[in-house]
Amino acid sequence: MICEHCKVREASVTVTQIINGQKSERHYCEVCAGQFHPFHIDFNKDDNLQLAQLVSNWFGLPIWKNETQEKQTQAAQTATTCPTCGYSFRQFLNEGKLGCSQCYETFSNKLPQVLTKIQSGTKHTGKIPGTTTNNHLLLKKQIDKIREKLQQAIVEERFEDAANLRDEIKDLERKLEVGGVDTP
Amino acid sequence: MNLEHFLKNEAPSWMSKDGVDADIVISTRIRLARNLAGYRYPRSFSEQEAKHVDDVVTNALTNINNVMFSHFTIKEMPALQRQVLVEKHLISPLLAKKEKSASVVISNDESISVMVNEEDHLRIQCLAPGFQLLETYEIADKLDSYLEKHLPYAFDETFGYLTSCPTNVGTGLRASVMMHLPALTMSNQMKVITQMLTRLGMVVRGIYGEGSENLGNMYQISNQVTLGKTEQEILEDLQNVVSQIIQNERKARQSLMKQAPIALEDRIQRALGTLRYARVMTSDEAATCLSNVRLGVDLGLIKGIPISILNECMILIQQGFVQQYAGTTLQATERDLFRAKLLREKLNSVDENSKEKGEEKYDV
Ligand SMILES: [Zn+2]
Numbered sequence: 053m054i055c056e057h058c059k060v061r062e063a064s065v066t067v068t069q070i071i072n073g074q075k076s077e078r079h080y081c082e083v084c085a086g087q088f089h090p091f092h093i094d095f096n097k098d099d100n101l102q103l104a105q106l107v108s109n110w111f112g113l114p115i116w117k118n119e120t121q122e123k124q125t126q127a128a129q130t131a132t133t134c135p136t137c138g139y140s141f142r143q144f145l146n147e148g149k150l151g152c153s154q155c156y157e158t159f160s161n162k163l164p165q166v167l168t169k170i171q172s173g174t175k176h177t178g179k180i181p182g183t184t185t186n187n188h189l190l191l192k193k194q195i196d197k198i199r200e201k202l203q204q205a206i207v208e209e210r211f212e213d214a215a216n217l218r219d220e221i222k223d224l225e226r227k228l229e230v231g232g233v234d235t236p
Numbered sequence: 237m238n239l240e241h242f243l244k245n246e247a248p249s250w251m252s253k254d255g256v257d258a259d260i261v262i263s264t265r266i267r268l269a270r271n272l273a274g275y276r277y278p279r280s281f282s283e284q285e286a287k288h289v290d291d292v293v294t295n296a297l298t299n300i301n302n303v304m305f306s307h308f309t310i311k312e313m314p315a316l317q318r319q320v321l322v323e324k325h326l327i328s329p330l331l332a333k334k335e336k337s338a339s340v341v342i343s344n345d346e347s348i349s350v351m352v353n354e355e356d357h358l359r360i361q362c363l364a365p366g367f368q369l370l371e372t373y374e375i376a377d378k379l380d381s382y383l384e385k386h387l388p389y390a391f392d393e394t395f396g397y398l399t400s401c402p403t404n405v406g407t408g409l410r411a412s413v414m415m416h417l418p419a420l421t422m423s424n425q426m427k428v429i430t431q432m433l434t435r436l437g438m439v440v441r442g443i444y445g446e447g448s449e450n451l452g453n454m455y456q457i458s459n460q461v462t463l464g465k466t467e468q469e470i471l472e473d474l475q476n477v478v479s480q481i482i483q484n485e486r487k488a489r490q491s492l493m494k495q496a497p498i499a500l501e502d503r504i505q506r507a508l509g510t511l512r513y514a515r516v517m518t519s520d521e522a523a524t525c526l527s528n529v530r531l532g533v534d535l536g537l538i539k540g541i542p543i544s545i546l547n548e549c550m551i552l553i554q555q556g557f558v559q560q561y562a563g564t565t566l567q568a569t570e571r572d573l574f575r576a577k578l579l580r581e582k583l584n585s586v587d588e589n590s591k592e593k594g595e596e597k598y599d600v
């Protein structure tokens with residue numbers, strides 16, 4: 053089946069929608085489904101969407117059936133519930149969002165399996181509060197790249213390009229000296 | 237600044253500056269998601285927590301010396317004004333709907349906005365014209381580093397900056413580049429590019445919201461991954477991808493010019509005629525015509541229309557702005573009449589302007 057949204061890719065995610073008691077099924081590819089939900093606000097427009105199913109498909113987890121859903125939810129909630137906000141892991145899967153920062157600790161052993169599906173790792177490697185990142189390294193790298201292009205342009209006698217590249221380098225060097233725009 | 241300043245029928249002042257690769261990249265946006273330790277997230281916090289967060293954040297921002305910020309409480313704003321701010325990308329549709337102490341703090345030139353109590357406690361957003369990922373990030377990073385000294389950020393050694401949605405956790409960074417890609421769209425190359433980008437962990441979206449994939453041939457390209465990569469890696473990956481797309485778009489434009497110059501110019505000039513003389517104009521048609529005229533200006537086929545006017549029109553053709561221009565709420569068919577009128581005014585006044593005072597106005 054082809055995705056109903058982009059009409060290009062193979063559909064792999066099924067969304068059950070109930071509008072005025074009428075049940076309909078929509079089929080999306082992983083890409084389109086990902087753009088709708090679990091993690092985009094546009095999707096929230098339609099509160100009738102059964103997100104549970106979508107999220108479960110997305111995370112490749114089993115779907116809870118309606119009958120047993122209540123009991124299972126209760127069971128899961130008593131097993132692990134966040135002491136600060138009251139969220140259960142089940143509720144997180146339903147909504148795709150966490151209730152508070154404590155949730156990360158509460159569900160620390162279950163979250164990585166979710167994160168590996170949507171992120172490129174499970175460990176933060178970026179900025180740490182209290183340290184300053186050196187953005188200048190990046191600017192310098194960029195200048196080096198343009199310098200290479202400039203050399204190439206000169207060798208190939210594309211002088212107009214070379215002039216433009218030279219201006220670009222000058223611009224960046226100026227930014228490097230000023231140290232970007234001074235916000236606070 | 238009062239709210240009216242941010243609701244004017246004009247493009248924000250940051251947009252009037254020339255950007256790098258401005259013929260293809262309209263603007264760059266950096267967004268950082270942050271939360272405060274000790275408060276539950278907006279989806280589960282109490283009215284009192286909401287108020288606290290709003291107060292603490294607003295306080296920290298208004299104490300900055302060299303940038304002037306204005307603070308607006310969402311629930312005090314009429315619906316139409318909220319919509320106008322959404323259309324300017326100063327607030328998100330989600331924030332516009334919030335009832336609990338949600339607010340936005342906007343710098344006077346509208347290049348920086350901080351949404352308070354949206355999905356996360358803070359959403360820092362910096363906008364810049366053209367293609368300036370590193371420069372724009374640096375501005376956001378500085379503001380973030382300032383705020384972290386005054387606010388207790390929720391940060392975890394393993395997961396990084398903690399966010400309500402696990403798609404933002406880690407760096408909390410979403411970098412987006414808004415691109416005008418008419419030639420790649422006309423030559424049916426966007427599908428392949430979209431697939432390639434998905435494989436690289438990037439997302440492509442239309443700029444006028446869901447279902448508007450290529451309305452006006454505008455695409456917003458952003459990173460999907462926020463955890464497991466440093467900010468610099470995220471920016472660099474996006475930078476490389478976007479540079480590649482810029483080159484492809486330039487090539488596609490040149491081959492269009494070579495293969496079908498007459499058909500292309502006809503299409504472009506017709507679009508200009510439509511914008512200048514039509515009496516009824518849907519937002520779809522307006523976006524398409526504006527895209528064609530923009531391409532005409534970029535290719536040198538249309539002279540005397542500054543890109544800044546086109547940028548402005550792109551924002552003004554949206555529902556909220558049209559109604560604000562009319563000064564009242566309107567039905568869809570009425571909106572189309574006012575939209576046409578607005579576009580006529582904007583695009584017919586250009587010639588006179590560029591002859592008389594155009595130079596001082598646009599070449600500063
Ligand atoms: Zn699809």
Ligand SMILES: [Zn+2]
Nearest residue numbers: 134137152155
């Ligand atoms: Zn919690």
